[in-house]
Structures are given as C-alpha cells and as structure tokens.
Amino acid sequence: MEWMDLLGSSAFWIAVLRLATPLILGTLGVLLCERAGVLNLGIEGIMVAGAFTGWLAVYLGAPLWLGVLAAAFTGAIFGLLHAILTVPLGLSQHVSGLGITLLATSLSAFAYRVSLPSVTTPPTITPFGEMHFFDAIPVIGPILGAQTPLTLLALLAVPLIAWMLNRTPVGLALRMVGENPAAAEGQGLSVTRLRMGAIVAGSSLMGIAGSFLTLAAFNAFFFNMVNGRGWVCVALVVFASWRPGKALLGALIFAFFDALQLRVQQGAGSLPGIPELPYQVYLMLPYVLSILALVVMARRAAYPQALMKPYRKGER
Numbered sequence: 001m002e003w004m005d006l007l008g009s010s011a012f013w014i015a016v017l018r019l020a021t022p023l024i025l026g027t028l029g030v031l032l033c034e035r036a037g038v039l040n041l042g043i044e045g046i047m048v049a050g051a052f053t054g055w056l057a058v059y060l061g062a063p064l065w066l067g068v069l070a071a072a073f074t075g076a077i078f079g080l081l082h083a084i085l086t087v088p089l090g091l092s093q094h095v096s097g098l099g100i101t102l103l104a105t106s107l108s109a110f111a112y113r114v115s116l117p118s119v120t121t122p123p124t125i126t127p128f129g130e131m132h133f134f135d136a137i138p139v140i141g142p143i144l145g146a147q148t149p150l151t152l153l154a155l156l157a158v159p160l161i162a163w164m165l166n167r168t169p170v171g172l173a174l175r176m177v178g179e180n181p182a183a184a185e186g187q188g189l190s191v192t193r194l195r196m197g198a199i200v201a202g203s204s205l206m207g208i209a210g211s212f213l214t215l216a217a218f219n220a221f222f223f224n225m226v227n228g229r230g231w232v233c234v235a236l237v238v239f240a241s242w243r244p245g246k247a248l249l250g251a252l253i254f255a256f257f258d259a260l261q262l263r264v265q266q267g268a269g270s271l272p273g274i275p276e277l278p279y280q281v282y283l284m285l286p287y288v289l290s291i292l293a294l295v296v297m298a299r300r301a302a303y304p305q306a307l308m309k310p311y312r313k314g315e316r
Helices: 003-007 010-035 043-059 064-086 093-115 141-145 149-167 169-179 181-186 191-217 229-239 244-267 279-283 285-298
Strands: none
Touching: 010 043, 010 141, 010 149, 010 169, 010 191, 010 229, 010 244, 043 064, 043 093, 043 191, 043 229, 064 093, 064 191, 149 169, 149 191, 149 244, 169 181, 169 191, 181 191, 191 229, 229 244, 229 285, 244 279, 244 285, 279 285
16 A cells, blocks of 8 residues: 555545544534633543444434533533533632543443443444435545534534634624733623623534434444543634634544554554554554644734633723
C-alpha cells in the first residue's frame, strides 16, 4: 500500500468525516458556552450521558430521532445544572465542570447497571443508515453518501451557528456578555439569562455529539466509548480561536490524524518509511500533533475577555 493510494482512497476520507462528526458537534457546544464567558468542562460526562440516553431510548423502542432528542435533553439538563452553579451562584467553573463530568458519567454507569442488571454483552440497536442519495455528486458524493444524517446535521450546524453569532441580535448579545458583561447590562440585557441559555444550548449539542457514537458510529453503548473526545473539543475551541469555521477545520485535522494512525497501524511495514512500532505509539500520534497545533495557534488566539469571570448584576 502506497501513501498516494491511502490518501486518495474514498474509504479513508469517509473515516475522517465520520471521526470528525462528534468533535464538530462537541466543539460547537463548547464554543457557545465560552463565547458567553463560561467554561464547560462537563462535556466529557455530558457526551457519555447523551450516548447512553440516546441509545437507551432507541433500545426501549423510540425512533432514532427521538433518541437524538433524548440525548439533547439530557445534555440540556446537565448544562442547566452547570449554569445554575456558575452563573447566578458564581462558583468555580473548573470545579463545577469537572463535577458535572463525574456526576454524568457515574449516573450513566449506574443507570446502565440498573436497566440491564444481568447483561454481559451490550445489546445492539439498528443505527442510522447511510445517505446514498449523495452518491451522484462528483468527488464528494461517495464520501457524503457513506455518512449518516447526524454528520449532515453537524456540517449544517457550523454555518448556522456562525450566522447566528455574527449576523443576529442574539449572537451579538451573546458575544457581548462574553466580552464585556457590564456593557451588556448597560444595554438592558440580562447577562444571567444569556449565559445560562448559551450553556444549555451548548450542552444540548454535547449530548447530541455523544448520541452519534451509539446511534450512528456504533450500535451499542459501552463504557469508555467517549474516550477523551470531550477534552479534545475543549482544546479545539482554542485552536479555532472561538470561530465555528475554524472549529470545523480543527475537528477535521484531528480526525485526519486519527484516521491516519489507524491506517498506519494496519500498514506498518508495508507503507514506505513506516516502521513497525508498538501500537500505542500510533495511538498517541493525533494527540501529539494536536498539542503541537494547539501550542502554535493558542499564542495568537483572542479569547473572550470575560471568559471564566463570574459576573453579578450591578458590579463594575
């Protein structure tokens, strides 16, 4: 197998887009929270809870899209808890976020054991199918056709959120509370409502990101399936400089390296210049390269000025 054959393969780019989908949704969710001035480290647990809730709803007989809504609602509930703790109460955003991750992960594990006490092998469901009506489009058609509707949803969410943030009064208000909440309050805006609304909406996207893993990428729920993707999303927001378009680019870059390391593991020894090394070396490749990219981009990133700064009405 040659490098050109690998990089020119439709199967490789299908894998890249599939791996990028939960990262796109999760990164957009974090971006919404942080644009409003709140760090949400609960994403890892929210993705786990979304994956479990969406899968359980479908396993119990709900349609797939209802499973996605259940995952979004679950994310919104945990987001609301994080919002209450960090916005009106002004508690540490780091501590609250990590607490949400631990709570959501533990509750998902507990609910799984209670719901399926005697199951040793995770039960399966029928996941979303591929969208082959794109196949007729030249070049990208076969790549898009092999994806599921949740990937299309993720791709459409990028320009939608970019338009909302940059072209609508709601987006302007949300960015204002992330940059200068005192000025927003002076304009008659409710900083508390805007920040809480952004956290709930962003957390809903995180829940949908988790549901992709059980309703599209796989057909079952198992522990550790999120596997650190939430933390990657937090880093990708910095890489993207809090811009949806660059968030998409960052997710695709990480997914590219992730798909590449999978192919390199399979072709170690047959690809030119690729030595046979322990598989753990290839597993860490996308994370190492992402850290390097993050270091380069973070030096020029213009972060929201009120990020991680609690605000109380009337303070200046």
